[in-house]
Amino acid sequence: MEYVGLDEPNKPAILSWLSKPKSKPPPRRAFVIARLDKQSHEIIVDLSTHAILSDKVYNGHGYPLLTYEEQLAAMELPQTYKPFIESIEKRGLNLSEVVYSTFTIGWFGELKSKRVLKVLCFYVDGTVNLYVRLVEGITLVADIDEMKIVEYYDRFIVPVPKAEGTVYRESKLEPPFGPRLNGATLVNPDGPGGFISEMFVPYMDPSEEWYYKSYFDSGEYGFGLSTVSLKDFVDCPANAVFLDAYFSTNDGTPAKISNAFCIFEKHARNIMWCHTESSIPGKVFTEVRPEVSLVVRMVATVDNYDYIIDWEFKPSGSIKLGIGLTGIIEVKGVAYTHTDQIKENVYGTLLAENTIGVYHDHFLTYYLDLDVDGEDNSFVKKNLETIKVTNPSSPRKSYWTVVSETAKTKFDTRTQFGLKKAELVVVNPNKNTNVGNNVGYRLIPRSAAHPLMSYNNYLQIRGAFTNNHVWVTPYNKSEKWVGGLYVDQSHGDDTLAIWSLRNRKIENKDIVLWYTIGFHHVPSQEDFPVMPTFGVGFELRPTNFFDSNPVLKTRPPYIVHWRPNCTN
């Protein structure tokens, strides 16, 4: 089985059940995608009766995500494949020190396709940092349905970059060390439902060996399946509690990821609010409230890249969504050892001898099903418009004011966040504050890199959901995965860009906000061999949701004294 997940009941069915005490809940069902005889089956299973309710063969473009077991089997194929063994010997490398990784092949206009993937190899030879030691020039193409090598290429030889300087395991690092870091030792968030719908990572090297490299981490590999176990004290602080997660393996057996999530109070030493009043003669009043927030964290490691995903819930009702990018960037082996030697476009930065960090993007799309004080919401663009004063006697010649615009049908726009000429608010037009403002939550973007590939690029057609930074659609149970259900080798015919063409009504409806964080990555030497975390994110902030500052009456913490003789 390629996918096993809950077949979530339609949202109205859930709400109807919740509104009627003691009514029967909607049936519990699983949705399965299984590959059988080179066909993708979509199966609905009733979990109480264990009966198959429907079994439908999918005939569209693309393939389901690659399971761990399938990738593992594909990576074993080269080890007994003669031409490959000869290539390794020709390079003077030791086969037992070679490890493998699988790469989706994408779609570049081909009319016919098979369920294949590319297998590339790395030379570890004592290091564990395989990604910096790609054996360039060799490509194997494996058919996953038949589980055999169907194409093989050995095009050229460049040196495998040296391992020296790329070690990152503490136990293997040699002195001198940097300083040792010093140690230090609200649940029930009533906020919006939302999740990461896709992570699209296209690389910008059009050459034969690299042109196809682009990843849809959710649709091709499974972002949740890539969750790693978190470690106490380092991934999460001492006050964290941990939750396990379970996923389904290829044969349906549940597998556990222990400590997949951690939840902790964050004392980041920020100030929640403060004011010092010295305008009243002879007196000074100071009030300060330090901020304590609640963080829910997971880390997804998709091969070389590690993504730290934080949901931070603030006492003020603000929700900050943060993504930290770290891990090992994808590099390409070249003959160059110094920039002086480079006379051609190498599609990246020379990071170390024989090592190019290839230019690429990260586009991270969030599905945000905000229900602001009820399901029926509207999306309001509060435009900040310049007003020229026509009265010549006015000393002020111009000012800006807010002109609100409610989106009636689909909303998709390349908003110029950097210039912040509009505020983007989801309001409940049926609920008002004490003085009559519609209750709402505002999206505060932080970065919004726009795709730079042309729209007719096959990669961009498949990733067309990044063409706009913000999209608003009515809730529809089937519209969950922004790049489609069958992303591997997809043709882009089942993406948000296509769904949005229907121009459905979104005013005073149950709406979904899709927001894409973008990041163009020009690697620098500091990113090698492991990249210091680069943070991106956005904020959902209450905007006339409360009648006044909801943390005004939060009392400051008691002072906690640390007694030095109590340390370990």
Place this chain on the structure above:
Amino acid sequence: MEYVGLDEPNKPAILSWLSKPKSKPPPRRAFVIARLDKQSHEIIVDLSTHAILSDKVYNGHGYPLLTYEEQLAAMELPQTYKPFIESIEKRGLNLSEVVYSTFTIGWFGELKSKRVLKVLCFYVDGTVNLYVRLVEGITLVADIDEMKIVEYYDRFIVPVPKAEGTVYRESKLEPPFGPRLNGATLVNPDGPGGFISEMFVPYMDPSEEWYYKSYFDSGEYGFGLSTVSLKDFVDCPANAVFLDAYFSTNDGTPAKISNAFCIFEKHARNIMWCHTESSIPGKVFTEVRPEVSLVVRMVATVDNYDYIIDWEFKPSGSIKLGIGLTGIIEVKGVAYTHTDQIKENVYGTLLAENTIGVYHDHFLTYYLDLDVDGEDNSFVKKNLETIKVTNPSSPRKSYWTVVSETAKTKFDTRTQFGLKKAELVVVNPNKNTNVGNNVGYRLIPRSAAHPLMSYNNYLQIRGAFTNNHVWVTPYNKSEKWVGGLYVDQSHGDDTLAIWSLRNRKIENKDIVLWYTIGFHHVPSQEDFPVMPTFGVGFELRPTNFFDSNPVLKTRPPYIVHWRPNCTN
């Protein structure tokens, strides 16, 4: 005296002294601006001989910043001014419960000017939250040179907004309370020199009582002079150390601000870098380094607004500059108690009964004198450009690449940061990394709101340094305060926008980067009566400055166990 500060030696003189051991340091001098007989004197004093070296009368536009003593004296004038006393009685208010605040009047094209300011009054009547209780309609104009009321207006009466719900002092708040917050218990940064050159805050209400409201917090009031004392455990964590600051009062006596700065290690529970490696069959390797950074903090309170200013130095060499906006927003009294009653443009949001939060901006300009591994630097714009592939047999139709452009003369641009089509890097063209990249530091903007007032607006002429987000100029000792030296009632003839017209060379020179953070503030009810902190900021990140990740060899912290019986 209106201003006493160091007359800093010219930077080349300092560098020359530092490069010659045992040479004589440049002379220590003070720069004084003193107002005498309605003239502004610029005086240079030799601090070792106590001699006046020069005394020059300034004949240009504008006035020096307002001292605390001058403002205090102006606020005493209404208390014995008959027409004002009558206005207060007419409203049925008690004079002893009235407090005062001073407002700069700006410049709106007048040909002649006097050194005057406006005095407005607030009705405290038991509360200390004066800003939410402006006595609308009354304006006094005080001549500061003659220290007397020269104009008086009482135009209309609207209710003073009620104090109920605006109390923010913990000792005065009534139950029910929110939850009590839980308590919790690398100096020598080798980074760029920089400071906040100006904070420009224009309001967007063109009416008679409000059109002039706009503040240049540095040039008119003194941002540093507005520093407040920080409190242990709440403004800064338990591990903070504090530094005092001194400033000069009107008569030259030094005055101390105790605990003006705090410095602390920030354990924000973020991850500095991590990677989990599971591609090597049968093994899983995990390495994680939590982040510990060093924060230098101050809080400047300019009347109602409080600005939390953080310089965060990360072990990776990254420097994060953060500003938290909190305190009390400037509100306007109106007759309205519900949005249904509002049929006109009120230039703001109804926050509570009789209370409008007026639309306004915050533009915060940083002076960043980066010396990247030496004084002579260049400013490089790394443009991310789309390349179309013309070879029809290529599966890839387009990709982006980096085309670097070195600014040769002045650089000023309205960069569209949100779209991130360029990276902005200060490099040292004379110093390379091991593989030949120019060493550099990169400016990573986070938000960049552009001014929305038209360019011929008098306010915008004076704040023209916000017309671009980034400016680069050669270092010039006299170009320090971006709005000019005499900002009160300035005509905009001494701003960065004017200095920049000279088109001076900036390639391989000692350059200064000016960066403006912008924030358009549409108040919401949550901002009332005290605003939860809104954070803005930017990052200076090493970019090929180090040969590789400088924190790779940082060892993880020892685990610190908290023994419950050791708490207080």
